[in-house]
């Protein structure tokens with residue numbers, strides 16, 4: 001595949017390394033300093049950039065008929081707008097708050113656990129995410145996905161970063177040197193505690209998942225998720 005990288009930071013560089021190892025070619029690299037042009041020979045654009053840039057860049061790719069895989073977090077208030085743009089342009093799009101295969105399996109585990117725990121009000125749920133100190137957004141996109149999946153299965157109505165009220169899922173976001181991404185969901189009662197945890201050891205899982213999504217998206221039209229890519233039925 002000929003790949004355009006939108007964003008060339010920690011993730012963009014990891015994707016470049018693994019893409020080249022897999023025999024793909026990087027044909028464009030876009031950062032904050034360059035205009036989004038000259039993408040016309042790319043088979044796919046892979047976006048790991050910043051929230052302020054993601055929407056405009058994704059829509060420009062649709063205009064140029066370039067499929068997009070986006071992993072940038074923090075722009076989801078504009079998600080419906082991007083979906084409509086994709087449909088209007090007959091484009092191809094996959095978004096995931098986390099592309100790692102392990103986290104996508106963890107998402108399924110979280111939903112199943114939330115379903116089981118919904119009948120047991122004696123347990124209170126909470127979420128913790130830990131990331132490196134350069135991370136711009138909090139809570140992480142992954143933590144928001146996990147919380148929304150619990151809400152869909154339970155009586156919780158919302159999530160809250162610090163200071164949750166009754167009916168809200170508390171999320172605690174910690175920033176520690178060089179942590180790639182750790183997410184823990186805890187159900188606690190006065191009797192016992194149940195926890196599930198995913199810990200990324202490197203950025204390679206995110207990058208390999210994004211490349212898998214890009215390969216899968218070739219010659220497909222529409223809006224897809226990692227569930228489609230991994231063939232997960234729930």
Ligand SMILES: NC(=O)C1=CN([C@@H]2O[C@H](COP(=O)(O)OP(=O)(O)OC[C@H]3O[C@@H](n4cnc5c(N)ncnc54)[C@H](OP(=O)(O)O)[C@@H]3O)[C@@H](O)[C@H]2O)C=CC1
Pocket residue numbers: 006007008009010011012030031032033048049050051053057070071072073074096097098099100137141206
């Ligand atoms: N979904 C997933 O699996 C994962 C998602 N992420 C998310 O991906 C995003 C990027 O993470 P990370 O690589 O660690 O961040 P970095 O800060 O390391 O990199 C961000 C990159 O975006 C670039 N950028 C800034 N403005 C623009 C613009 N207008 N157009 C294109 N690129 C631009 C920056 O360029 P410059 O230096 O010139 O400003 C930089 O190269 C974050 O939102 C993060 O949360 C991260 C890991 C996994």
Ligand SMILES: O=C(O)C1=N[C@H](C(=O)O)C[C@H](O)C1
Pocket residue numbers: 073097098131135139140141142143180181182
């Ligand atoms: O910024 C990061 O590094 C990560 N961001 C994503 C998120 O916000 O969930 C995914 C992963 O946890 C790493």
